[in-house]
Amino acid sequence: MVNSFRNVVGSRTEAVVVLAGDQGFSDGNFSQVAAGTDQRSAEISITKFGGAGDVGDPEPLGNLPFGWQPRLQGSMGYLTAKNDYHGGLLQGDESKYNTFAIQFGGGARLWFNDHLSIAPTIMGMYGHTENEYTARSAFAQANFAQAQNLGLINWKADTWTVIPAGDVQYLFTWRRTVFTLTSDFTYYHTESFNTSTPNLSINGSSESWKNMIDVDIPLGKELFGHELHTGGFFSRTDFYDDLQTGLNTDHLYEAHGRLVLDFLGKLWKVKWIGLGGSYMWGDNFSAWTVGADVAFKF
Numbered sequence: 480m481v482n483s484f485r486n487v488v489g490s491r492t493e494a495v496v497v498l499a500g501d502q503g504f505s506d507g508n509f510s511q512v513a514a515g516t517d518q519r520s521a522e523i524s525i526t527k528f529g530g531a532g533d534v535g536d537p538e539p540l541g542n543l544p545f546g547w548q549p550r551l552q553g554s555m556g557y558l559t560a561k562n563d564y565h566g567g568l569l570q571g572d573e574s575k576y577n578t579f580a581i582q583f584g585g586g587a588r589l590w591f592n593d594h595l596s597i598a599p600t601i602m603g604m605y606g607h608t609e610n611e612y613t614a615r616s617a618f619a620q621a622n623f624a625q626a627q628n629l630g631l632i633n634w635k636a637d638t639w640t641v642i643p644a645g646d647v648q649y650l651f652t653w654r655r656t657v658f659t660l661t662s663d664f665t666y667y668h669t670e671s672f673n674t675s676t677p678n679l680s681i682n683g684s685s686e687s688w689k690n691m692i693d694v695d696i697p698l699g700k701e702l703f704g705h706e707l708h709t710g711g712f713f714s715r716t717d718f719y720d721d722l723q724t725g726l727n728t729d730h731l732y733e734a735h736g737r738l739v740l741d742f743l744g745k746l747w748k749v750k751w752i753g754l755g756g757s758y759m760w761g762d763n764f765s766a767w768t769v770g771a772d773v774a775f776k777f
Contacts (some may be wrong), residue, residue, distance in 0.1 A: 494725025500580025529554025
């Protein structure tokens with residue numbers, strides 16, 4: 480049973496670190512109701528800054544029949560999560576996670592023609608997670624000291640994650656509207672290197688596969704001397720292994736809309752600035768976010 484709890488701790492820790500720090504996931508306010516056999520509900524809040532972008536225009540790569548351009552990716556975020564137990568042995572208990580994570584890396588985008596490209600990348604991520612457990616159930620109160628000594632509750636952990644990834648992208652234009660289709664597979668391997676107790680060790684791996692269509696629509700109208708664009712994206716992300724276990728869902732949909740001003744060629748490397756919002760959902764899972772929508776072209 481102890482090993483089972485340790486596996487749950489490890490998978491949830493990897494999940495919150497990835498949610499907090501990985502540039503491929505949106506920030507926002509998440510809720511999960513009646514999730515799993517432990518009758519656990521969760522409230523998660525994520526604040527994040529970061530993104531990904533290709534640098535410059537594609538350049539020839541020697542005599543090879545494709546072009547290339549460098550790609551940079553990075554993100555920094557903070558997550559707070561609260562789990563409430565509504566049934567079973569732990570009924571009435573509460574478990575809180577606070578996580579800070581920072582990620583950076585890059586790679587290259589290889590263009591086979593004006594439409595089709597692939598982008599292999601590798602990133603590294605540091606995460607710091609703290610757990611605070613409030614025991615109200617008779618079972619947790621009777622076993623509180625033992626659970627704490629075993630590193631199952633009230634712990635701190637520093638982790639590193641290596642993240643190789645790759646996407647396939649197809650871009651096409653109809654009149655002035657730009658459609659971008661992307662399929663992105665990402666692998667995560669996470670290990671702890673410093674914990675508050677020697678009985679806690681985190682070592683896990685997981686994968687995600689995100690498929691997305693993005694649409695950028697110039698409106699032909701100007702505001703403050705900049706053309707208005709609208710559009711957004713729709714995506715489905717599938718989770719495997721520790722991410723699936725830690726999030727207690729195997730997929731997440733996201734619908735995002737935006738209204739932005741075109742700054743391309745007028746403000747440093749800024750492509751557009753405006754407002755955007757997303758709604759995300761999965762099994763027993765929903766989230767929303769509203770905020771600034773900023774894109775760069777380096």
